[in-house]
Amino acid sequence: MSVSRHPVALRLERRVGSATKLLATVMVLPLVDGIFPALVVAGVLGTATGIVETGILIFGGSATAAVILAEMDGDRKQMVTSVLVIGAVIIPLAALEAAFAPTFRGFLNLPVFERFAGLVILTIAAKTASSEIGEYLPSPGVIIALGLVASFEPAGFAIETSPEYVVNGAAAAGVGVAFALAIAMLSPHLRGRVDIDRFRFGSAVALGVLALPILLGPFDVMQTDAPIALAVLAVTTLFAYDPNAGPAVGSGSDSDSSDSGPPDSGGDADRVDGASADEDGSPAGGDGSADGELDPTDPPLDAPPTAPGRIVDDDVAVLANGGEPSTAGDDEGTDPFADDDSRAPWL
Incomplete structure (x- = not known):
């Protein structure tokens, strides 16, 4: 007052x-x-x-x-x-x-x-x-x-x-x-x-x-x-007279809740970032290059998936036994009957 x-x-x-x-x-x-x-x-x-x-x-x-x-x-x-x-x-x-x-x-x-x-x-x-x-x-x-x-x-x-x-x-x-x-x-x-x-x-x-x-x-x-x-x-x-105009009771709890921020705001992101990055800042599974440069030995980004014929062979075997084909290797825009498998050029 x-x-x-x-x-x-x-x-x-x-x-x-x-x-x-x-x-x-x-x-x-x-x-x-x-x-x-x-x-x-x-x-x-x-x-x-x-x-x-x-x-x-x-x-x-x-x-x-x-x-x-x-x-x-x-x-x-x-x-x-x-x-x-x-x-x-x-x-x-x-x-x-x-x-x-x-x-x-x-x-x-x-x-x-x-x-x-x-x-x-x-x-x-x-x-x-x-x-x-x-x-x-x-x-x-x-x-x-x-x-x-x-x-x-x-x-x-x-x-x-x-x-x-x-x-x-x-x-x-x-x-x-x-x-x-x-x-x-x-x-x-x-x-x-x-x-x-x-x-x-x-x-x-x-x-x-x-x-x-x-x-x-x-x-x-x-x-x-x-x-x-x-x-x-x-x-x-x-x-x-205003009974609600006195000193706020429990202001400490209110301030704590306001300072803590909304739940799961940034905590999960930190855990994801921590799980996908090494200690030196490089992405998980990388070679340590953190500056965004590509490794010359890595395949180009637009390269087609490799060895689809093996997956097709496995699927044919599964169909012959009465099962359902697997879709683990199917990607959008990929021909499952491509005949570029070096192991079976006659297929």
Whole structure:
């Protein structure tokens, strides 16, 4: 499998360094740039479906899969340990940020802020799908800051908290960590069999599907509890996985069979040549001349066969005894009754 050209992972890799730090940055990024708090304030985590979709697509997603499969080295135990350490930091931070969601909801115009939250998710989806498009789009933090300014209502400011938001925030982060753990544990099997770039594009589509109900809320578009984004992600995973794309098993036997050539290709010819040639390269039964010259003592090539009369005499004797004549000495174009036998000129 070639190293994935994931735009988000490549951009962060230039700033970070090791694969473990890169994975930590990718998974902490939603907490830093304000995407996760925006989703909590927008009420996306109000259902179990929203918690699972946020955990997989925001904390997990294609960037996490790309870093684990294409960048991280080491055995399965080392990768699982790294993911657990990162999860021990992410889950408490997600719970802490979710605890302040009621406070933000108190001094924000929620219908306006929700539109900006949906716009943030669409921006992330575009950046995930194409790095060229992402260069022309503002960062998620800028969009969230604009949303805070546009929806700010200071009259409703009050510090509030709710255990429900804390539990939901921790659960969403836990789902993301569980997704990363599953990728790390299955990494020996998934490497070489998952097209990360195809999975990345499908994850971008799933993010867009997640953003549509938030962005188009006033128009009642796709207002359903059905996990449409998860269904899109499942179809994406199905198309990105190829069980036959892994390292070829038994390649040595294949190469041996291909190198050996087809059966009986040249072996019999060598044996025939060896049987019909002497060690010095001359034809078998020859006088050692290997340059193709004819021996002066050899009869000419167009000379008629010698002593056919003896064969005829033998055949006459055989016919007299009731047998069949022999054809051992008959050649095409030779007269069997030729009378050129010196032993019996009267025949």
